Amino acid sequence: MxxxxxxxxxxxxxxxxxxxxxxxxxxxxxxxxxxxxxxxxxxxxxxxxxxxxxxxxxxxxxxxxxxxxxxxxxxxxxxxxxxxxxxxxxxxxxxxxxxxxxxxxxxxxxxxxxxxxxxxxxxxxDMDPFFQAYRDVMPFLVTTGNEPTRERLQSAEDRERFDDTTKCILCAACTSSCPVFWNDGQYFGPAAIVNAHRFIFDSRDEAGEQRLEILNDKDGVWRCRTTFNCTDACPRGIEVTKAIQEVKRALITRRF
Amino acid sequence: MSTDTTVDKTGGSSVGPVEGVSLYDVDHPAPVIEAPRKRTSKTPRSTRGNFEMAAWLFMRLSGVVLVVLVLGHLLIQLVLDGGVSKIGFAFVAGRWASPFWQVWDLLMLWLAMLHGANGLRTVINDYAERPNTRLWLKGLLYTATVFTILLGTLVIFTFDPNIR
CATH class of the missing domain: 3.10.20.30 (Beta-grasp domain)
Known part of the structure; x- marks a missing residue:
């Protein structure tokens, strides 16, 4: 050696x-x-x-x-x-x-x-407006009824449905690349919608309807102009714009 | 024992300023974490309901219909039967004698005007920063839209081929 x-x-x-x-x-x-x-x-x-x-x-x-x-x-x-x-x-x-x-x-x-x-x-x-939008979409599991004694089971397919949006690390790279957000900070921004998506499409969660109503707001998903800046910016490779479009589709068809 | 007490004392005193002094007590509780959807006091509550969704859907649907209407319109006006040179008073009078073309043109007028106006509305929402600028730009936009739609509708329905 x-x-x-x-x-x-x-x-x-x-x-x-x-x-x-x-x-x-x-x-x-x-x-x-x-x-x-x-x-x-x-x-x-x-x-x-x-x-x-x-x-x-x-x-x-x-x-x-x-x-x-x-x-x-x-x-x-x-x-x-x-x-x-x-x-x-x-x-x-x-x-x-x-x-x-x-x-x-x-x-x-x-x-x-x-x-x-x-x-x-x-x-x-100052990240406060960013995290305020995040808090506004209720990024936590909401359920009714008795808690199960063990974990809440979920099939692999159900987990796969929202797998992409679980990767978010809340770095704000997407939200701060969005031209709509640059101009009007009232827009929820891609990160908040991604984190709403993560719970809306979670089969264990029961507040999907509520979250959709929140994002149906005039500063919600409808302000997205599909410029794809957020998808380009995401350091975790999340398909952000796709997630936003899925939320839009869920709002129209009420299927999620 | 003696070592224990000394350690306790020094430990207590050294830890004290870091985590022993509580900023909060019964009379001064820690600030409550705000409930979801409670943004700032200045944020107006949403009053528009599903208008944004309707507008978004309208853009997609009217766009699809307009592709057919506008391309058909351009084809008839500019390509078929001798192209643009055939267009004259008589050509328009002949077409508007049929209710089918009246409906076609009326639909095209309304959809194109509303589609364009809604697009400009979102552009103003995105780019006009001051509330006053927004108000004036949108006022101008809506006035122009209503004027054009009403005038066009009036012409389509009251068109008189015998005018001199």
Whole structure:
């Protein structure tokens, strides 16, 4: 085992600097600090970074080594918690799931907060309207009668019916990519409808009718213009627009 | 024993500021989680019922009917029987003598106007941000729509081929 390692060490200096995985990347970040200025500005940061690293690693490097005042949300950093949705090169993505090499590091990488929600600082937005819409569709199981003593059984087909919409991590990438939501925050937005879909089509749930009535509101599903921005933006690959259309169909046929 | 008590004391005092001090008590309870559908106090309750659904359905259904009506109309007016050059007062008078073409044109007028007006209504809803702008744009839209529909209907029903 020792010999190959030695060989490699020998080989490295010969290959020289060109073999280094690091490249220079410019991060162009939308900065906003209400304590300093009312206007948001672009700020460039130059980094030496491995292109196989993620945008989030770049943001960490900036925050930890270059400018500690850079503010952004992230928790798990592995695409599960849904904290770090941001607009990277003009598209809503999770910074922790976007590799530098996949977004053309030759040009500056622009990073902005997601649109349609109030920016609090740098890349942090006020998520309250988003979660209010989520709460409004009653994202919890509603049943009547006695609780069963064991789990509520469901057939594999019944589970499959809403499988796609269970994947949502509430990152707001879809809702903040929706042009209707940008213009009028009263629209429920794709994420809330996806989470309503998850319960409307659940055979164990009994409040489907109620949820459909909520989404029949003038700010409900009928404001969807089928632009498919939400489906493109979803980091979990949920077919968001399809789910919205299924809710529309359920509203018309009352079959779900 | 002595170690136990010291640990208790230090533990108690160090934990105290973090989780020992409760912000809430009987007189100051924690805020209640708001019930579903209770948005902000300023949000008006929905009063329109299923109007949006009806409008959405109307767009789809009228669209399907209009495909037939408009394509048929264009074919007759512009392609068949010598094309556009044949259209004149006599041609229109001849067509509107038949109730079938009267109904065709009336249906096309109403469906196309309502379809277009509803489309513009959603565009205004989507893009006009200030309530006043919305009010004026929609007022203008509805006035123009009603005027065109009424005028067109009047012409179709009161058309007199002997006018001089």
């Amino acid at each position: 020792a010999t190959p390692t030695l060989d490699k060490e020998d080989a490295k200096p010969e290959a020289g600097f060109a073999d280094s995985p690091y490249i220079t990347v410019t991060f162009r970040i939308r900065r906003f600090n209400p304590e300093i200025s009312a206007d948001a500005t672009w700020e460039d940061f130059q980094l030496e970074i491995d292109p196989k690293e993620r945008v989030l690693d770049g943001l960490h490097k900036i925050k930890w080594d270059l400018d500690g005042s850079l503010t952004f949300r992230r928790s798990c950093a592995h695409g599960i918690c849904g904290s770090d949705a941001m607009r990277i090169n003009g598209k809503n993505r999770l910074a922790c799931k976007t590799l530098i090499k996949d977004i053309n590091p030759a040009k500056p990488i622009t990073v902005e907060p997601i649109k349609g929600l109030t920016v609090l600082k740098d890349l942090v937005v």
